Amino acid sequence: MATAEQQVEMTTSQKDILSRQSRISETVNAGLKSRYRSEARFRAYGAGAIVLALVMLVLLFVTIIGKGYTAFVQTELQLTIATSGEALGIGNDRDAAALNRADYQAQIKASLRDMFPDVTGRKERRDLYGMVSDGAAYALRDALAENPALIGQKVTLQVPVASDIDMLHKGQIDRTVAEAERKVNDFQIGIYDRWVSMGTIGLHFNTALFTQGDSRQPELAGIWGAAVGSFYTLIVTLALSFPIGVAAAVYLEEFAPKNRWTDLIEVNINNLAAVPSIVFGLLGLAVFLQFFGMPRSAPVAGGLVLTLMNLPIIIIASRAALKSVPPSIREAALGLGASKLQTILHHVLPLAMPGMLTGTIIGMAHALGETAPLLMIGMVAFVVDIPMTPMDSATVLPVQIYLWADSPERAFVERTSAAIMVLLAFLVTMNAAAVLLRKKFERRW
Amino acid sequence: MAMVETMTPEQTRTPETARPDATRSEGTAGSPLVGPGEDAKVSARDCSVYYGEKHALKGVSLDIKVNEVTAFIGPSGCGKSTFLRSLNRMNDIIDGARVTGLIALDGEDIYARKVDVVQLRARVGMVFQKPNPFPKSIYENVAYGPRIHGLASTKDEMDDVVQSSLERAGLWTEVKDRLDQPGTGLSGGQQQRLCIARAIAVSPEVILMDEPCSALDPIATAKIEELIDELRQNYTIVIVTHSMQQAARVSQRTAFFHLGNLVECNDTEQIFTNPLHKLTQGYITGRFG
Ligand SMILES: Nc1ncnc2c1ncn2[C@@H]1O[C@H](COP(=O)(O)OP(=O)(O)OP(=O)(O)O)[C@@H](O)[C@H]1O
Ligand SMILES: [Mg+2]
Numbered sequence: 229m230a231t232a233e234q235q236v237e238m239t240t241s242q243k244d245i246l247s248r249q250s251r252i253s254e255t256v257n258a259g260l261k262s263r264y265r266s267e268a269r270f271r272a273y274g275a276g277a278i279v280l281a282l283v284m285l286v287l288l289f290v291t292i293i294g295k296g297y298t299a300f301v302q303t304e305l306q307l308t309i310a311t312s313g314e315a316l317g318i319g320n321d322r323d324a325a326a327l328n329r330a331d332y333q334a335q336i337k338a339s340l341r342d343m344f345p346d347v348t349g350r351k352e353r354r355d356l357y358g359m360v361s362d363g364a365a366y367a368l369r370d371a372l373a374e375n376p377a378l379i380g381q382k383v384t385l386q387v388p389v390a391s392d393i394d395m396l397h398k399g400q401i402d403r404t405v406a407e408a409e410r411k412v413n414d415f416q417i418g419i420y421d422r423w424v425s426m427g428t429i430g431l432h433f434n435t436a437l438f439t440q441g442d443s444r445q446p447e448l449a450g451i452w453g454a455a456v457g458s459f460y461t462l463i464v465t466l467a468l469s470f471p472i473g474v475a476a477a478v479y480l481e482e483f484a485p486k487n488r489w490t491d492l493i494e495v496n497i498n499n500l501a502a503v504p505s506i507v508f509g510l511l512g513l514a515v516f517l518q519f520f521g522m523p524r525s526a527p528v529a530g531g532l533v534l535t536l537m538n539l540p541i542i543i544i545a546s547r548a549a550l551k552s553v554p555p556s557i558r559e560a561a562l563g564l565g566a567s568k569l570q571t572i573l574h575h576v577l578p579l580a581m582p583g584m585l586t587g588t589i590i591g592m593a594h595a596l597g598e599t600a601p602l603l604m605i606g607m608v609a610f611v612v613d614i615p616m617t618p619m620d621s622a623t624v625l626p627v628q629i630y631l632w633a634d635s636p637e638r639a640f641v642e643r644t645s646a647a648i649m650v651l652l653a654f655l656v657t658m659n660a661a662a663v664l665l666r667k668k669f670e671r672r673w
Numbered sequence: 674m675a676m677v678e679t680m681t682p683e684q685t686r687t688p689e690t691a692r693p694d695a696t697r698s699e700g701t702a703g704s705p706l707v708g709p710g711e712d713a714k715v716s717a718r719d720c721s722v723y724y725g726e727k728h729a730l731k732g733v734s735l736d737i738k739v740n741e742v743t744a745f746i747g748p749s750g751c752g753k754s755t756f757l758r759s760l761n762r763m764n765d766i767i768d769g770a771r772v773t774g775l776i777a778l779d780g781e782d783i784y785a786r787k788v789d790v791v792q793l794r795a796r797v798g799m800v801f802q803k804p805n806p807f808p809k810s811i812y813e814n815v816a817y818g819p820r821i822h823g824l825a826s827t828k829d830e831m832d833d834v835v836q837s838s839l840e841r842a843g844l845w846t847e848v849k850d851r852l853d854q855p856g857t858g859l860s861g862g863q864q865q866r867l868c869i870a871r872a873i874a875v876s877p878e879v880i881l882m883d884e885p886c887s888a889l890d891p892i893a894t895a896k897i898e899e900l901i902d903e904l905r906q907n908y909t910i911v912i913v914t915h916s917m918q919q920a921a922r923v924s925q926r927t928a929f930f931h932l933g934n935l936v937e938c939n940d941t942e943q944i945f946t947n948p949l950h951k952l953t954q955g956y957i958t959g960r961f962g
Pocket of ligand 2: 754
């Protein structure tokens with residue numbers, strides 16, 4: 229009797245459980261579909277975002293490269309110059325002083341007159357002279373300085389043409405436009421066509437772009453000055469911000485007591501990382517230039533300003549890297565009797581190094597592209613000379629881009645894009661270096 | 674930074690007179706502690722540890738004898754690791770940890786102001802619950818301790834130290850052909866033996882082991898137990914374990930902790946056959962814990 233009752237009870241409770249289980253699986257099944265749907269939707273959003281980003285990137289590259297690739301070549305004229313002491317205005321002197329005061333411009337003009345004896349009018353001649361860049365005279369000067377014995381002989385040189393003729397050759401000037409609205413007049417187009425038929429004009433690699441400083445004439449302007457300026461600025465920034473940032477992070481993370489003061493410092497560092505960069509420029513102007521009297525426009529001052537800007541980024545990244553080192557490693561070293569400093573130097577820092585380097589490189593990439601704070605300390609100056617030391621006046625790549633983008637000459641448009649390409653190449657190189665460095669240090673076994 | 678209350682020199686010199694009854698009032702059963710015995714390597718008197726407000730270890734008095742294996746047993750969270758870590762001042766690195774009372778190594782207070790922690794930890798080595806080899810080569814792992822303490826002046830000497838340490842840890846034959854391979858690439862049991870080799874490479878006088886076998890299979894466990902038995906000849910060993918069998922197998926003395934108190938400390942044989950305290954009896958027979 230009793231056992232039978234128990235039997236019944238058990239079966240009812242078993243039934244209960246069974247029905248409950250089937251109810252649960254039904255509910256789960258009903259929910260499954262919408263769960264999968266939302267997952268698919270989420271994935272689609274993600275893929276969409278990536279596609280959008282890629283499209284933007286491709287667009288960016290296409291426009292920049294499309295606009296800028298022509299800047300890497302420069303139209304040059306093959307000019308045969310019958311050099312003579314009289315034309316140069318130095319008579320029979322051949323010494324350095326004479327070569328210095330020689331009138332190369334006159335010599336170029338003379339050879340252009342020889343080339344087109346039929347051009348006689350004053351205005352026509354002026355137009356003809358204007359078709360060749362000032363760079364022609366510099367090219368002649370360099371050639372003669374190298375070998376003064378050439379004076380009196382015929383010299384054949386590749387000389388750059390004026391930027392408007394360059395534009396004409398690159399097909400960026402519309403001949404159908406009314407003459408008055410064209411940069412190049414009909415007479416000059418006639419001369420240009422004769423050069424083409426003579427086969428003396430052609431495209432050559434634009435060495436000036438990579439060897440010269442800034443210039444008012446686009447065909448003579450180069451980014452080398454700005455690149456060197458950027459280099460010095462970054463070196464100063466790196467040399468200061470990496471050691472200081474790492475030292476600060478190590479102190480805060482490993483040595484500093486945890487109290488209200490360190491909390492305050494931490495909050496402030498986090499806030500500093502979010503301060504607009506131009507504010508650092510103002511600070512640099514007030515402190516480094518006006519108080520410490522550093523030279524204006526110099527990479528040292530720029531590097532110092534960028535150091536200020538970079539420090540919070542590096543400190544935050546380095547602290548995160550230090551935090552991520554497992555405490556068991558510290559315990560192991562301390563347990564063996566290593567001192568705190570030994571533990572940090574031998575074990576913690578090597579493990580944190582990849583993270584620290586990543587933060588530093590991100591900061592440096594920021595610094596490389598930074599314009600606003602450098603404007604404040606005068607690095608926006610027009611600098612023709614290549615800076616020789618970090619104390620010389622200089623500009624940097626992004627500021628150079630800004631300056632060129634602001635210039636009215638057509639030929640600066642393509643040079644702006646070319647400079648952007650060079651800047652991007654720098655950035656890619658730096659990031660690649662970062663990846664390599666990280667790989668090298670990241671032997672996390 | 675840990676705040677450590679150091680005792681006055683008077684107390685250091687005469688712990689037995691400083692707190693003769695504190696020990697017994699805590700209710701510790703077993704051999705009555707009067708003072709550091711002849712063969713006591715480490716002795717604790719009324720040692721308490723606080724983590725901030727939390728009183729994790731409550732007035733423990735205990736002698737650890739030289740060339741013996743002492744096992745600490747007790748339910749989880751009873752303060753075994755806490756006590757073990759206070760024996761080589763590893764608690765110093767825990768924020769807000771505070772140690773009071775006396776812990777003496779060879780009769781000298783290790784929390785005294787003049788004691789150098791670096792030197793103390795060279796004398797009292799530690800093997801952690803989780804194997805924690807450095808992410809460096811096997812050789813470097815073992816050589817690190819001797820190097821920072823300047824125990825080997827030439828490469829040959831260092832090679833000898835590394836080899837003998839690995840041999841004593843029973844790992845030499847397995848790794849002798851790949852000393853330049855990463856220590857983290859070994860199996861869990863091998864890593865633990867590497868950590869033991871690393872600890873004995875600096876020739877400490879005392880080795881503290883916090884559940885060294887908790888992550889190991891029975892074979893690796895047996896190897897390490899064998900090793901502990903061998904090491905006993907030259908070292909004083911303290912081992913924390915959750916395994917009654919292990920405690921019974923490897924130790925000569927056993928201390929039973931409960932809720933931060935040392936309940937009983939006695940010969941292992943005595944503890945497992947005839948415990949004086951009913952808490953101990955309950956624990957070893959598996960009624961709680
Ligand atoms: N760093 C710490 N901060 C605060 N409290 C701690 C800390 N470490 C341990 N405790 C506390 O101290 C008490 C004792 O911990 P302990 O690690 O010594 O236990 P245990 O006996 O080793 O336990 P188990 O067998 O689980 O390892 C526990 O209640 C624990 O919560
Ligand atoms: Mg523990």
